[in-house]
Amino acid sequence: MKDMNRQFIKTFVIGSLLLLGIVILINSIFDHINIGRFDLTADKVYRLSPSAGKILADLEAPIEITYYVSSSEKMPTQWKNLERDVIDKLKELKLASRGRLSYTIFDPSAEEEREAYEAARIEQESGQAGLSRKRIAERLYDKGVIPFGVQSTDRDEFAVKRVYSSLVLSYLDRKEEVIEEVRPETFGSLEYEIMSRIFKLVSNRRPKVGFYPGQPEIPPQYRQYYQQTPPDMYEFAVQLLRESGYDVIRTNITREDPIPDGIQTMVIMVDQPLNERQMYEIDKLVHRGVGVILAAQTYNYQISPSREPGHFDVRGMPSRLNINRITMNWGFEFDQAMFMDRSSAYIQIPVYQTRSMGAFQVRQQRMEPVTKPVIIKIQNENINTDLSISNKISELFYMYGGRLMVHHDLIRENELKVQTLFTSSSESWVRQSYGYGPVDTSPADPRDRLGKQPLAVYIEGRFKATFTDSIPPWEPMPGADEESLTMNASGLSELTGESQMNRMIVTGCTNLFKNDVLQSVASHKALLLNSVDVLTLGEDLIHIRSKNISSRKIREISSAGKTFSKAFAVWFTPILFAGFGLWLNMRRKKQ
Structure with a gap:
């Protein structure tokens, strides 16, 4: 019996050692082999896009990514898995690049603590201030890596923690690209952020983008009536593009201020x-294959308190645009009717009230929340999530915008491809324009509602030119002499032959990108940057999905559903046991 026990123990130990050796051997063999990962999330958050692998495989020189991140012990609870998720994403990018991408993880907080300890030790030993070299925090600040505050809730304690979570991309001797804040809520767009910056790094020059309108100017004949220059409504949009690495050149499309040469978008x-x-210059630009982001505002509105307390009047202000002259040949038009939608947002309108204070009359102002169907809000369910241009967009404020009228017969005739970026809700309608004056914003009859209407589209193909006969003359400057007018004469059109393949992003609302909205709503910034990225940096970027985790809300349960749920929870288990007992009893009787 003892010999059998010894033999069993001996066999067990030898088998265990052999099994352990086999596991270690297999692990070492497959350590550097990518056998794939399984992404079971509904949004495929952790799966690398095929286009990203293609872009990385074409890298001509190694690229280095440094992830500056605080240790998980110092992170808030909801941030503790962020470092692991980012490292997993970087590992996949490294494998897809076939060794041309490498990454490093660095904890600046630990380095700051080490520097503080070393400075204190030197000061204690020598009596002099320690560390004359530049501190780590200052060096990172020069790079653009800056710690930021995040809210932390731990038990009954609420605090703001200062953490690092930034990516720095280095390529050859070119200026480093920085993703300043990598957050759990933006992790889905990390792949897109990295790939767009790689595009900028591998390019030999900063991408050049033209922007109309240019700086606002006062016509010379009216300068005596103005005390200051009109406000620049697109100042923040231009600044945002420049901060993102674009060389933005503004133009008013005049003879003195023409469209710049060499622009990509x-x-x-x-x-x-x-x-x-x-219009001829824009037509020529599209004909030559320069990508265009086109936004047109057919109407603006003035909302003011009415004479009836608690009510507000809406007055229309038409822009009287003529851009449809050339867009008709491209397969779409900007509708001239006033567009309204039941899905609307609130804005603050100042209301003034005069009160008596003894012998004095005091005028007070308060802000009143107002919603009207012309203040359109684009909900997430009406945004196309299949394109990277609009995938990471949660909601948009389509202030006073109009609908696009897409002519599908012309689209098919010209072999264009159209994809809708976002639409109105199913409860939208139009009111005919009567120029300046009061606007009826009452809901339309259900029979007059239009359903979902396209508000922004992405179009690819060869766009048909309008000005194919002659070149229109430039508008003469006030006070121009006869010689200048002679030089301004028209000539033969340059828009001959087949147009170049091109892409265009079109929307019926310029207010999306004006200062007041763009500065306060992150989704509008993302829409502008994504649109410029896609048209400027390459075809493959549009196929890289921004994989945000969707928020799936539980639908409201009806009264009948609630009754059924309660009955099921109370009676299902007793009925199941009673049924099983009856079946068992009947079986025994038969036996």
Whole structure:
């Protein structure tokens, strides 16, 4: 018996050692082999896009990514898994690049603590201030890596923690690209952020983007009536693009201020009618294959308190645009009717009230929340999540915007491809324009509602030119002499032959990108940057999905559903046991 026990123990130990050795051997063999990962999330958050692998495989030189992140012990509870998720994403990118991408993890907080300890030790030993070299925090600040505050809730304690979570991309001797804040809520867009910056790094020069309108100017004949220059409504949009690595050149599309040469993308914000020559220059740009982001505002509105307390009047202010002259040949138009939607947002309107204080009359102002169907809010369910342009967008404020009228017969005739970026809700309608004056904002009859209408589209193909006969003359400057007018004469059109393949992003609202909205709503910034990235940096970027985790809300349960749920929870188990008991009893009787 003892010999059998010894033999069993001996066999067990030898088998265990052999099994352990086999596991270690297999692990060492497959350590550097990518056998794939399984992503079971509904949104495929952790799966690398095929286009990203293609872009990385074409890298001509190694690229280094440094992830500056605080240790998980110092992170808030909801941030503790962020470092692991980012490292997993970087590992996949490294494998897809076939060794041309490498990454390093660095904890600046630990380095700051070490520096503080070393400075204190030197000061204690020598009596002099320690560490004359530049501190780690200052060096990182020069790079653009800056710690930021995040809210932390631990038990009954609420605090704001200062943490690092930034990515720095280095390529050859070019200026480093920085993703300043990597957060759990933006992790889904991390792949897109990295790939767009790689595009900028591998390019030999900063991408050049044109922007219309240019700096606002006062016509010479009216300068005596103005005390200051009109406000620049697109100042923040231009600043945002420049901070993102673009060389933005503004233009008013005049003979003195023409569209710059060598641009990859042209951003055109149309708030007023264009002259013939301006439309010709835009037509020529599209004909030559320069990508265009085109936004046009057909209507603005003035909302003010009415004489009836608690009510507000809406007055229309038409822009009287003529851009449809050229867009008709491209397969779409900007509707001239006033567009309204039941899905609306609130804005603050100042209301003034005069009160008597003894012998004095005091005028007070308060802000009143107002919603009207022209203050359109684009909900998440009406945004196309299949394109990276709009996938990470949660909601948009389509202030006073109009609908796009897409002519599908012309689209098919010209072999264009159209994809809708976002639409209105199913309860939208139009009111005919009667110029300046009061606007009826009452809900339309259900029979007059239009359903979901396209508000922004992405179009690919060859766009048909309008000005194929002659070149319209430039608008003469006030006070121009006869010689200048002679030089301004028209000539033969340059828009001959087949147009170049091109892409265009179109929306019926310029207010999306004006200062007041763009500065306060993150989704509008993302829409502008994504649109410029896609048209400027490459075809493959549009296929890289921004994989945000969707928020799936539980639908409201009806009264009948609640009754059924309660009955099921109370009676299902007793009925199941009673049924099983009856079946068992009947079986025994048969036996």
